[in-house]
Amino acid sequence: MSYPNTLIFVDLMSDDPVAAGKFYAEVMGWEDDVRMDGQYCRMVPGGNFRNPDGSDSEIGNLHIGIGDVRNLRPNPDPDGVEPRALTTETRTSRLWVLVSEDDSIDRIMSAAEARGAKTLWRNHYWKEFNGFNDSFQDPWGNQIILWRKGGPDPVIPEGYTSE
Numbered sequence: 001m002s003y004p005n006t007l008i009f010v011d012l013m014s015d016d017p018v019a020a021g022k023f024y025a026e027v028m029g030w031e032d033d034v035r036m037d038g039q040y041c042r043m044v045p046g047g048n049f050r051n052p053d054g055s056d057s058e059i060g061n062l063h064i065g066i067g068d069v070r071n072l073r074p075n076p077d078p079d080g081v082e083p084r085a086l087t088t089e090t091r092t093s094r095l096w097v098l099v100s101e102d103d104s105i106d107r108i109m110s111a112a113e114a115r116g117a118k119t120l121w122r123n124h125y126w127k128e129f130n131g132f133n134d135s136f137q138d139p140w141g142n143q144i145i146l147w148r149k150g151g152p153d154p155v156i157p158e159g160y161t162s163e
Contacts, residue, residue, distance in 0.1 A: 088141035
């Protein structure tokens with residue numbers, strides 16, 4: 001293989017893709033593109049990945065789908081397959097989001113909480129990938145990790161946990 005297989009899309013689960021799309025539009029500022037009469041919602045984060053100098057690259061940001069757990073599409077069986085229920089009590093999808101420099105973790109966490117999300121943790125530094133992070137679980141059980149780069153010589157603020 002001379003070129004790797006490429007990730008093109010990630011789906012989050014919901015039992016109400018339209019409501020989940022609205023949640024992420026309001027919390028993250030992403031465009032929600034409702035499809036298939038509300039059975040699927042394509043989230044368009046917008047913009048392009050950045051070059052090291054801060055300018056936009058030619059690579060557009062990835063899209064995210066929100067699928068209806070009752071009948072995830074595509075599937076050759078028109079009725080879909082089991083399981084058809086959400087879980088908020090076991091491990092689910094984790095989506096990592098690099099927070100824009102013109103937004104804030106506090107705003108996102110507050111907006112998510114106001115719309116039914118559960119805070120999983122705040123103010124943590126992970127040395128392995130040199131990043132500050134906070135996390136919430138959306139009302140459908142998906143975990144979102146909000147990420148900020150630590151930079152060349154990170155200073156861990158007082159009160160942060162770290163590993």
